[in-house]
Every structure is written in C-alpha cells, then in structure tokens.
Amino acid sequence: MANKALLVARREYLENLRTRTFWLSIVAVPVFIVITGFISFLAATSTSARTYAVVDRSGWLLGEIDRQAMADDLELALTSAFSDWRLGRKVTGDAPTPPAALAQELAGALGVEAPKGKIDLTALTRRDERHERALRSFAEATAGLIPVEEAAAVVAPSSVPGARWQEHTAALRDWYQQLEPKGVEALAFAKKRFLRVPTPEGADPLPELNRRVDSGELFAYFVLPADPLEGRESATYASKNLTDDDLKRWLARLADDAVRTKRLNAKGIESGVVAWANTPLHFAGQKIGAGGAAEEVRSEDLIRQWAPVVLVYLLVIAIFSISQMLLTNTIEEKASRVMEVLLSSVSAVELMAGKILGIAATGLTVVGTWVVFLIGGVAVLTQVVGATLPIDLGQVVSDPYLLPSFVGYFVLGYLFYAALLVAIGSVCNTLKEAQNLMLPITLAIMVPMATMIPVSRDPNGTLAKVLSYIPPFTPFVMMNRAAGPPTWVEYLVTTALLLAAVAATLWAAAKVFRIGVLMTGKPPSVIEILRWVKAPVGRVEAVREVEG
Amino acid sequence: MSPLALHLEGVTKRFGPTLAVDDLSLQVERGAIYGFLGQNGAGKSTTIRMIMSILYPDEGSIRVLGEDRAEAVKDRLGYLPEERGLYKKMKVGTLLTYFGELKGLPGAEARRRARDLLERFGLGEWIERRCETLSKGMGQKVQILGTVIHDPELVILDEPFSGLDPLNVEVMRELILEMKRDGRTVLFSTHQMEQAEKICDNIILIHKGRKLLDGPLSKIKAGAGHGILLDYDGDGSFLRTLPGVARINDGGKQAEIFLTEGADPQALLEAAVGRLRIRRFDLAEPSLHEIFVRAVGGSHHGE
Numbered sequence: 001m002a003n004k005a006l007l008v009a010r011r012e013y014l015e016n017l018r019t020r021t022f023w024l025s026i027v028a029v030p031v032f033i034v035i036t037g038f039i040s041f042l043a044a045t046s047t048s049a050r051t052y053a054v055v056d057r058s059g060w061l062l063g064e065i066d067r068q069a070m071a072d073d074l075e076l077a078l079t080s081a082f083s084d085w086r087l088g089r090k091v092t093g094d095a096p097t098p099p100a101a102l103a104q105e106l107a108g109a110l111g112v113e114a115p116k117g118k119i120d121l122t123a124l125t126r127r128d129e130r131h132e133r134a135l136r137s138f139a140e141a142t143a144g145l146i147p148v149e150e151a152a153a154v155v156a157p158s159s160v161p162g163a164r165w166q167e168h169t170a171a172l173r174d175w176y177q178q179l180e181p182k183g184v185e186a187l188a189f190a191k192k193r194f195l196r197v198p199t200p201e202g203a204d205p206l207p208e209l210n211r212r213v214d215s216g217e218l219f220a221y222f223v224l225p226a227d228p229l230e231g232r233e234s235a236t237y238a239s240k241n242l243t244d245d246d247l248k249r250w251l252a253r254l255a256d257d258a259v260r261t262k263r264l265n266a267k268g269i270e271s272g273v274v275a276w277a278n279t280p281l282h283f284a285g286q287k288i289g290a291g292g293a294a295e296e297v298r299s300e301d302l303i304r305q306w307a308p309v310v311l312v313y314l315l316v317i318a319i320f321s322i323s324q325m326l327l328t329n330t331i332e333e334k335a336s337r338v339m340e341v342l343l344s345s346v347s348a349v350e351l352m353a354g355k356i357l358g359i360a361a362t363g364l365t366v367v368g369t370w371v372v373f374l375i376g377g378v379a380v381l382t383q384v385v386g387a388t389l390p391i392d393l394g395q396v397v398s399d400p401y402l403l404p405s406f407v408g409y410f411v412l413g414y415l416f417y418a419a420l421l422v423a424i425g426s427v428c429n430t431l432k433e434a435q436n437l438m439l440p441i442t443l444a445i446m447v448p449m450a451t452m453i454p455v456s457r458d459p460n461g462t463l464a465k466v467l468s469y470i471p472p473f474t475p476f477v478m479m480n481r482a483a484g485p486p487t488w489v490e491y492l493v494t495t496a497l498l499l500a501a502v503a504a505t506l507w508a509a510a511k512v513f514r515i516g517v518l519m520t521g522k523p524p525s526v527i528e529i530l531r532w533v534k535a536p537v538g539r540v541e542a543v544r545e546v547e548g
Numbered sequence: 549m550s551p552l553a554l555h556l557e558g559v560t561k562r563f564g565p566t567l568a569v570d571d572l573s574l575q576v577e578r579g580a581i582y583g584f585l586g587q588n589g590a591g592k593s594t595t596i597r598m599i600m601s602i603l604y605p606d607e608g609s610i611r612v613l614g615e616d617r618a619e620a621v622k623d624r625l626g627y628l629p630e631e632r633g634l635y636k637k638m639k640v641g642t643l644l645t646y647f648g649e650l651k652g653l654p655g656a657e658a659r660r661r662a663r664d665l666l667e668r669f670g671l672g673e674w675i676e677r678r679c680e681t682l683s684k685g686m687g688q689k690v691q692i693l694g695t696v697i698h699d700p701e702l703v704i705l706d707e708p709f710s711g712l713d714p715l716n717v718e719v720m721r722e723l724i725l726e727m728k729r730d731g732r733t734v735l736f737s738t739h740q741m742e743q744a745e746k747i748c749d750n751i752i753l754i755h756k757g758r759k760l761l762d763g764p765l766s767k768i769k770a771g772a773g774h775g776i777l778l779d780y781d782g783d784g785s786f787l788r789t790l791p792g793v794a795r796i797n798d799g800g801k802q803a804e805i806f807l808t809e810g811a812d813p814q815a816l817l818e819a820a821v822g823r824l825r826i827r828r829f830d831l832a833e834p835s836l837h838e839i840f841v842r843a844v845g846g847s848h849h850g851e
Contacts, residue, residue, distance in 0.1 A: 341627070
C-alpha cells in the first residue's frame with residue numbers, strides 16, 4: 001500500500017524535475033539575489049553628488065562648517081580603519097594609508113591587541129566609549145577643531161610622543177584634502193555625497209543662483225545670516241526639491257554644532273569642555289538570564305532575536321510556494337483526465353499521499369538548492385573577498401530553537417496546508433475556480449505575516465501566546481517566538497494541537513479528494529464539501545456524476 | 549479459481565435523490581466478451597466504477613474474481629475509464645512502465661513488457677517520445693495497452709469506442725478480440741449497438757439503473773423472432789404504412805421490418821418492388837438495436 005504511494009511520489013518527483021518551471025524556480029532565487037546585489041551596487045556607486053552653493057554673510061560660519069564636515073568624514077575613515085585592524089584585515093598596498101597608520105598607532109596606544117585566532121564578533125560590535133572618544137578627538141584635531149595635544153590627552157597615558165601625533169594628523173589632513181570625491185567610493189563621506197561649487201561673484205549672487213537652481217545646474221543653495229550668533233535672522237535653504245532634505249539636514253546640523261560651540265566659546269568655555277558637554281550618555285543593552293544574573297548581550301542572543309524573523313519568512317515562502325505547486329499539479333492532472341486510470345490501480349488515499357510526498361520532495365530540492373547556493377555564496381564571499389559574516393551560521397544550524405525547529409515546523413506546516421490545497425485542487429477544474437476556495441487560506445497566512453514584528457518584539461506576550469494555540473498559525477508563530485523562547489509545556493501543547501490538526505486535515509482531505517478527483521463541472525460549495533467530510537466513507541459521492 | 553469473473557447481487561447506488569443503479573444483479577463468466585449496454589445515463593459507468601471500487605454501493609454485494617473486496621484484486625483487473633487521458637509530458641514508454649508498476653509489476657519487468665507491447669502494436673518508435681505527440685488513435689492504443697500490461701484476468705472498458713473514427717474503431721475491436729484470444733474476460737460498456745453486436749458473446753442491457761436483459765447474444769436474438777431485412781434505393785417512407793407492418797427500423801437505405809402475426813412477407817415484397825429498387829430481401833434475426841428498443845419500450849409500458 002505504502003509502496004504504491006511511493007511509486008506515485010517518485011513519478012511526481014521525476015516528472016517535476018523535467019519541467020521548465022522547476023529549473024526556473026531553482027535558478028530564480030540566486031539570479032534574484034545577484035540582480036538585487038548588482039542593482040544596489042549600481043545605486044550605491046551611481047548616485048550623483050548633490051551640488052550646492054553657500055552665500056556666507058557671516059564670513060566665518062562656512063569655514064567652521066567645513067571643519068565639522070571634515071571631522072565627521074575623518075571619524076568615519078578612522079573608525080573603519082580601526083575596526084579593519086581589529087578584524088585583522090590586511091592593509092592593501094605597500095604603505096598603510098594615513099587613516100590606517102593613525103588608527104594602528106591609536107590601537108597600540110589604547111592597548112588593543114591585534115586579533116589572534118577566532119574573532120569574537122560581538123566584542124567588536126560592543127561599544128567602547130573610550131575608543132570612540134579617541135577616534136573622534138583625533139578626527140576633530142585633524143580638522144583643526146581642537147589642538148592635537150587635547151586629542152592626545154584623551155588616549156593618555158601614552159608612550160607615543162606628541163610629535164608623532166602631529167605627524168600623523170598632518171599626513172591625514174593632506175590625505176583628506178587631496179582626496180578626490182571619486183576616490184572615496186568605499187566610504188560614505190559627506191565630501192562625496194555633497195559637492196560645493198563656488199558662489200558666483202557680485203554684490204547680489206541670488207538671482208544667478210536662482211537661475212542655476214531652476215535650470216538644474218545646482219541642486220540647492222544656502223544663505224547663512226550675517227550674525228548667526230545673534231540668532232535673529234534665519235538662514236535660508238533654497239531648492240526645487242524640498243522632499244529630499246538630506247543636504248539641508250546635514251548642513252544644518254553642522255552649522256548648529258558650529259554656532260553652539262562658538263556661542264559657548266564666546267562665554268569663555270573651552271572647545272574641549274564643549275565637546276565633553278556634548279557627549280551623549282550611551283545606554284548599553286543588558287539581558288537578565290536564567291537565575292536573574294545580568295549578562296551582557298551575546299551574539300547568540302542577537303541571532304536568536306533576529307534569525308526567527310528570517311526563518312518565519314522562509315517558512316511562509318517555502319510552505320506556500322510548495323503547497324501552491326501541489327494545487328496547480330492536482331488541477332493539471334485532473335485536466336489531463338488521467339485520475340480515473342490511476343484510481344483503478346491505487347486508492348485515492350495512496351494517490352493523495354503520493355502527490356503530497358512527491359511535491360514535498362520537489363519543493364525541498366528547490367529550497368535545498370537555494371540554501372546550498374546561499375551557504376556557498378557566503379563561503380565564496382568570505383574566502384575570496386574577505387568579507388566577514390555578521391552572524392555565526394553554525395549557531396543557526398545547531399541551536400534547537402532555530403534550524404531544527406524550522407525543519408519540524410516546515411514538515412508539519414506543509415502537511416497541514418498541503419492537505420487543504422490538495423483537497424481544493426481535487427474539486428476544481430481550473431486555477432481560477434480554485435481562487436475562491438483559496439481565499440480563506442490566503443487570509444490565514446496574512447496573520448502570521450502581519451504579526452511577525454509584534455511577536456518577535458514580545459515573544460511571550462498575550463498575542464504571541466494566543467496565536468500559538470491556533471494550529472494554522474502554530475508553525476509560524478512558534479518559530480517566531482524562538483527568541484523567547486516559549487516554555488516546554490507550550491511546545492508540548494501547541495505541537496500536540498498541531499499534530500491533531502494535521503491528522504484531521506489529512507483525514508478530511510482524503511475524503512474530499514476521493515470524491516473531488518472524479519468530479520467535473522462547477523466546483524462544490526464549502527458547505528457541500530463539509531457534508532462530504534462528515535459523511536462516512538463511500539456513503540456520499542459527487543451528485544453531479546458524468547453519465548450513469 | 550472462481551468460475552465467475554464478476555458476481556453482483558442486489559447492487560444499489562444513489563446520488564442524493566437520484567437512483568443511479570437499482571437492485572442490479574449479474575454474473576459474468578470467464579473467457580468471454582460481455583457487452584454492457586444502455587443509453588447515456590443508464591447507470592453503466594456507475595456500475596463499472598463500483599466494480600473497480602472507485603465508488604461503493606449503498607446496498608448489495610460485489611464479488612470480483614471471487615473476492616469480496618475489489619481492492620484485493622485491483623492488480624488483476626484492467627480498467628479503461630470513459631474519462632481517460634495520458635500524462636502529456638511523459639514519454640510513452642515511461643508512462644506504460646509506470647502503469648505496470650502501479651499494478652505491482654517490478655520495474656524491470658514493467659519496462660520490458662511496455663517495450664514488447666509497443667513493438668507488437670506498431671508503436672515501437674514512439675517509446676521515447678512524449679505522449680502529447682501521439683495522435684488520438686495512437687493515444688487510445690497506448691491507453692488500452694496500459695490496461696493490459698499487467699496481464700489482467702478481467703478487463704473492463706468503459707465506452708471504448710466513443711470518439712473514435714472508423715479506422716480506430718476497427719483497431720479497438722481488434723484489440724478487444726485479441727484480449728479474448730489471450731484468455732481474458734472482457735466487459736465493455738457502450739451505447740453503440742452495432743459495435744456490441746459485432747463482438748459480444750453476451751450482453752447485459754440496463755435501463756435507468758435496472759437490468760432489462762442478460763444472456764448470450766445468440767440466445768437473445770433467437771428468442772426474439774425473425775424480421776425482414778430490406779436493402780433498397782428510393783423513398784421508403786411509405787413502407788411503414790403498408791398493411792401487416794408492425795414495426796420498422798428504417799435507416800434510409802436499409803430497413804428492418806417486423807410483421808404482424810400472420811402477415812405475409814411475400815405481400816410486402818410485392819408492394820415494395822413497384823416503388824423501390826430492391827437490393828436485398830432477407831429473413832433475419834432482429835438487430836441488437838431492435839432488441840434494445842423493444843426491451844426499453846417494454847420497460848416503459850411496465851412503468
């Protein structure tokens with residue numbers, strides 16, 4: 001008996017392997033990934049710089065803004081060079097670039113060891129206030145906002161002589177000033193994003209600027225007031241495009257900082273003090289683990305927080321695309337009128353079981369290929385390009401709350417929805433007819449999608465708990481709650497409910513399938529289908545029989 | 549081995565308010581061709597589906613090849629349903645092999661038999677081609693081969709001739725006779741009396757779910773009295789008005805005429821000779837069509 005179901009499954013699998021759709025779906029996802037990657041790469045490299053002009057009536061504010069912008073860019077460059085060094089990335093080229101050289105010197109002065117062996121990624125992502133302040137201070141010193149000695153004092157006590165810091169900052173300043181906007185592709189420098197063009201000569205440059213903005217030569221221009229410290233007169237931002245306000249917000253923030261510092265300076269407060277006063281208070285996340293012990297947020301926690309969301313998404317896609325294949329396949333098979341021939345050799349239950357198994361095997365082959373592509377792609381990236389993975393794949397695979405429960409919920413969820421869809425497919429003659437009956441199922445799948453984010457925020461909240469006990473949602477919601485995680489009692493009860501629901505749907509589907517596959521004409525109503533399910537086997541047959 | 553291939557007793561089947569099969573009993577002996585006759589909607593397909601345990605009877609019992617449960621003998625039956633098709637994208641050879649495997653043949657054996665059958669019936673070169681490339685007649689042939697690949701003892705064909713052109717009807721008839729020569733029992737349903745007449749040993753005639761006639765065709769015909777078979781050219785519409793003519797099945801070129809008790813065939817011939825060009829005038833057993841019409845008409849009177 002089981003043997004015949006396996007024969008049906010084998011045929012489904014082998015025949016599906018020969019279809020164009022199968023190969024298209026295998027290739028689709030990797031192609032999609034490559035294309036999106038390529039497009040975002042294009043978008044990142046091709047965004048043209050916003051050109052702008054500034055009419056500075058104060059005579060000093062623009063210079064301060066430039067210095068602030070330079071400090072921001074340099075902080076970015078230093079931070080990136082610093083973490084590269086900590087990750088043990090090779091510096092390309094013979095001589096290190098000035099940011100790399102300064103970062104390395106700083107790391108030495110701050111007592112940060114070069115990596116040996118396995119890199120602890122969470123330690124890297126953890127904020128270190130002292131490192132950040134040092135990097136920021138040197139960026140500011142290089143930009144001329146504070147004296148180099150002051151920056152050096154932040155990393156003190158240091159064995160590095162002051163002259164060395166002077167050399168480094170001078171080299172860095174030269175490097176930055178000679179940097180062409182095109183040469184900074186890898187970094188999100190303001191220098192690259194926003195390009196300042198000279199203000200036209202003349203007593204009143206505004207008409208000319210208006211003309212240029214109008215013609216599109218210029219994206220926007222600013223007018224800085226004569227006495228920004230006074231604060232009576234507002235600055236102006238003029239552009240044709242007021243929705244894209246990146247440029248405005250960027251320059252306004254820099255101007256703000258400059259004006260605030262200047263005002264405090266005017267009251268006799270030193271720049272260093274101002275910087276210190278402006279330092280925000282950082283809140284570090286902490287997790288209370290078992291036994292009430294406060295723990296630092298570890299990478300496992302981060303993964304368990306976010307991996308479920310990705311896995312739920314995959315679960316939804318996998319279950320629905322595969323059971324959709326089953327629906328289409330059943331309808332096509334009905335159309336080919338081969339059903340009754342088969343039913344003379346196998347029972348309806350064997351046929352249904354065979355189809356569910358065969359399509360599952362087909363679908364798993366597709367999904368499995370995607371996973372292999374992904375892991376292979378990641379491996380290639382890490383090996384060849386030297387990129388580091390933000391998460392530990394090994395943990396995703398071995399954590400019982402992640403991949404193992406994904407597999408379990410995939411099997412149960414697929415069986416549940418496959419039973420429903422194969423029953424629907426059996427009573428319909430065209431995909432269009434199936435649409436109506438599909439509606440409740442489409443609505444059902446919206447629920448776990450819509451609650452995905454709320455549930456992952458509060459994995460043990462009321463919403464999450466209630467949804468877990470509703471079998472159609474159980475696989476998705478329980479997967480989503482892995483970050484909680486739910487108690488073993490919840491796992492036990494919800495799984496028992498789900499198993500019962502799977503058994504019930506398969507049983508009901510078998511009854512509907514028996515009658516449905518031999519039916520032609522208008523599909524039955526839901527009420528009619530329920531009547532079939534309630535009646536004992538063999539007592540109810542399709543009323544609209546062909547011929548007698 | 550049970551002497552009966554099929555034994556139905558008091559089989560009744562309802563679809564909602566409709567009585568599809570009403571207290572049907574019949575016996576089919578081994579090694580003969582049975583025609584299962586009736587109009588569209590008479591209950592033929594429903595009966596056949598019950599025999600194949602695709603549907604279940606509401607009342608009554610069905611014994612197939614001596615077994616109570618037809619599921620147990622599925623592998624010894626060959627079935628060609630009225631609604632029949634092939635997997636379009638599958639290769640002919642692979643599909644036949646699959647049908648054989650579903651009937652319990654080991655893979656290698658099924659493959660071997662599929663190849664043999666296709667070669668024997670002139671489809672050897674199609675073995676590697678997809679089913680969608682077959683013509684309709686060839687498709688029917690492949691379907692029939694699928695029903696006999698596992699060497700079934702009983703073959704049940706539901707409307708095997710429907711939708712076939714004369715050439716393919718001929719091919720189908722050859723295949724059915726071939727099955728009989730191979731020692732199989734064949735039960736086929738049809739509403740085309742001429743087809744049944746040519747190859748059946750026995751007939752079972754049902755109407756509105758009830759059995760009207762059952763027995764060897766020769767016996768049934770012998771018991772039905774003789775009629776006159778008249779082949780003619782010309783306008784024969786006056787024939788039915790002639791005195792002594794009880795019934796006439798007039799085909800326009802050929803008429804089957806039954807006379808009232810005591811009427812003289814000679815008088816009929818004389819009346820016809822003057823007005824028609826007679827090609828044949830013969831005393832003959834009634835056609836199956838006539839038997840069918842009489843039986844159905846009789847059942848109408850009975851109601």
